[in-house]
Amino acid sequence: MSKLAELKKRLSTVWDLRSTSSLLSWDQQTYMPPQGSGPRAQQMATIDRLAHEILTADETARLLDEAATELNGAADDSDEACLIRVARRHYNRGANVPGSLVEEFSRTCSLAHENWVEAKRSSDFPLFAPHLEKIWELARQIAGARGYQEHPYDALLDEWEPGTTAAEVRAMFDEMRPRLVALVKRIRESGVNLDASALHQRFDLERQIAFAKFMAEEIGYDFNRGRQDISAHPFCTSFSAHDVRITVRYFERFLAPSLFGTLHEAGHALYEQGSPPQFNHTPLRGGASLGIHESQSRWWENLVGRSRPFWKRYFPKLAGFFPEQLHGYTVDQFYRAINRVEPSLIRVEADEVTYNLHIMIRFELELQIMEGKLAIKDVPDAWNDRYSEYLGVSVPNDGSGCLQDIHWAHGILGYFPTYSIGNVVASQLWERMLEDLPNVDELVENGQFKSVLGWLVEHVHSRAKKYLPKELVQKVTGEGIQCGPFLRYLETKFGELYALDR
Numbered sequence: 075m076s077k078l079a080e081l082k083k084r085l086s087t088v089w090d091l092r093s094t095s096s097l098l099s100w101d102q103q104t105y106m107p108p109q110g111s112g113p114r115a116q117q118m119a120t121i122d123r124l125a126h127e128i129l130t131a132d133e134t135a136r137l138l139d140e141a142a143t144e145l146n147g148a149a150d151d152s153d154e155a156c157l158i159r160v161a162r163r164h165y166n167r168g169a170n171v172p173g174s175l176v177e178e179f180s181r182t183c184s185l186a187h188e189n190w191v192e193a194k195r196s197s198d199f200p201l202f203a204p205h206l207e208k209i210w211e212l213a214r215q216i217a218g219a220r221g222y223q224e225h226p227y228d229a230l231l232d233e234w235e236p237g238t239t240a241a242e243v244r245a246m247f248d249e250m251r252p253r254l255v256a257l258v259k260r261i262r263e264s265g266v267n268l269d270a271s272a273l274h275q276r277f278d279l280e281r282q283i284a285f286a287k288f289m290a291e292e293i294g295y296d297f298n299r300g301r302q303d304i305s306a307h308p309f310c311t312s313f314s315a316h317d318v319r320i321t322v323r324y325f326e327r328f329l330a331p332s333l334f335g336t337l338h339e340a341g342h343a344l345y346e347q348g349s350p351p352q353f354n355h356t357p358l359r360g361g362a363s364l365g366i367h368e369s370q371s372r373w374w375e376n377l378v379g380r381s382r383p384f385w386k387r388y389f390p391k392l393a394g395f396f397p398e399q400l401h402g403y404t405v406d407q408f409y410r411a412i413n414r415v416e417p418s419l420i421r422v423e424a425d426e427v428t429y430n431l432h433i434m435i436r437f438e439l440e441l442q443i444m445e446g447k448l449a450i451k452d453v454p455d456a457w458n459d460r461y462s463e464y465l466g467v468s469v470p471n472d473g474s475g476c477l478q479d480i481h482w483a484h485g486i487l488g489y490f491p492t493y494s495i496g497n498v499v500a501s502q503l504w505e506r507m508l509e510d511l512p513n514v515d516e517l518v519e520n521g522q523f524k525s526v527l528g529w530l531v532e533h534v535h536s537r538a539k540k541y542l543p544k545e546l547v548q549k550v551t552g553e554g555i556q557c558g559p560f561l562r563y564l565e566t567k568f569g570e571l572y573a574l575d576r
């Protein structure tokens with residue numbers, strides 16, 4: 075057997091174990107009975123440990139070196155060369171962090187999670203603070219063990235957005251911040267108030283589910299290789315390109331989460347279903363990074379799903395599902411309802427314009443904590459000050475302030491920038507697609523998504539995880555990641571909706 079074949083065999087064991095762990099996690103979040111959580115946590119920990127041990131063993135390092143020698147001379151972008159590069163990144167990230175530190179981090183986060191739930195419920199930040207302190211202290215140690223070139227934050231960010239640095243994110247936000255803050259201000263002062271009441275009525279849940287599945291199928295989600303279930307927090311997960319699942323959350327008195335949650339998660343799922351089958355069981359399967367993944371979900375949720383052409387076609391169909399509720403509303407009223415801008419406290423409910431301001435605040439605080447410039451006890455004040463400065467809202471309590479998201483309690487640090495990178499990259503890709511499909515509005519209005527999806531498959535999905543996110547964007551658009559297209563998109567769309575040029 076060649077060394078490359080031996081390496082592939084070894085890696086397939088690691089990635090099969092990881093997929094199995096993901097399947098257990100999917101089950102936990104959908105159908106597992108409540109009392110199953112204790113034993114399930116142990117089962118998943120066992121599988122994760124086995125995968126980690128095989129990945130970080132000396133044998134893996136030896137095979138990586140030998141296979142690289144064997145491949146000497148292969149093109150840089152060949153599947154084999156990319157496989158070795160990606161596998162080496164995974165190996166390095168895991169092998170340099172002592173197992174005892176990984177275990178302590180995981181234990182600390184479990185405990186923190188319980189306390190966060192209670193702290194959030196009772197808006198009691200001091201209850202959570204000691205746990206958060208410990209999490210950041212361990213994260214600093216992990217960053218040190220992994221190594222970094224410029225900033226310790228880079229070592230955390232690299233896990234989600236390989237090859238991207240805090241300095242690059244900071245530069246992106248520095249460009250975005252003044253234009254977004256100005257746009258929010260102009261919208262607030264426009265005197266225009268978009269009426270969203272169409273979305274706030276009683277909508278039968280079974281019908282919502284049926285419409286959500288219909289929409290997902292329309293844009294190209296293949297239910298022979300997927301399924302749609304319900305969970306408290308919507309997500310997409312996959313175990314191969316042949317089994318990609320999404321979950322959605324439904325509210326009886328608010329229609330938007332099921333519509334846009336479905337398009338969002340189906341966007342993630344299309345990316346996974348577009349991953350070439352030969353990459354199953356390897357580290358090349360799936361998406362380039364969380365940011366690129368988010369570019370795909372936001373593409374379908376916002377660029378397609380919150381557009382006028384989309385609802386010209388689908389509003390009459392939606393009204394067929396809900397004739398009583400939507401009788402009397404026009405497409406245009408509906409389009410305005412789903413695009414209402416309102417600075418708010420909660421990131422997950424934010425509109426397209428204010429969304430990235432939430433991310434910026436989180437990123438700025440994370441950087442300051444990492445640098446030791448912000449003490450954990452001062453996080454609520456720093457949080458509230460920025461919400462008032464960037465969004466013009468005052469935070470009534472920490473439950474709807476700095477305790478709102480689960481990420482910190484799970485030890486997921488350096489993650490938030492990927493949401494903004496996704497928004498930015500989606501618009502860059504869209505501008506590039508317009509060169510090939512200038513009639514995209516017409517295609518969307520006629521429900522002809524094959525060519526739109528086909529474009530994404532050709533330029534993004536088929537490349538799976540072969541390239542770093544910035545390499546991928548460079549290959550597709552000829553440029554690095556930049557926010558110009560995204561800002562232009564927002565200013566044009568919301569300039570029209572809020573009559574800002576009058």
Ligand code: ZN
Nearest residue numbers: 338342368371
């Ligand atoms: Zn997403």
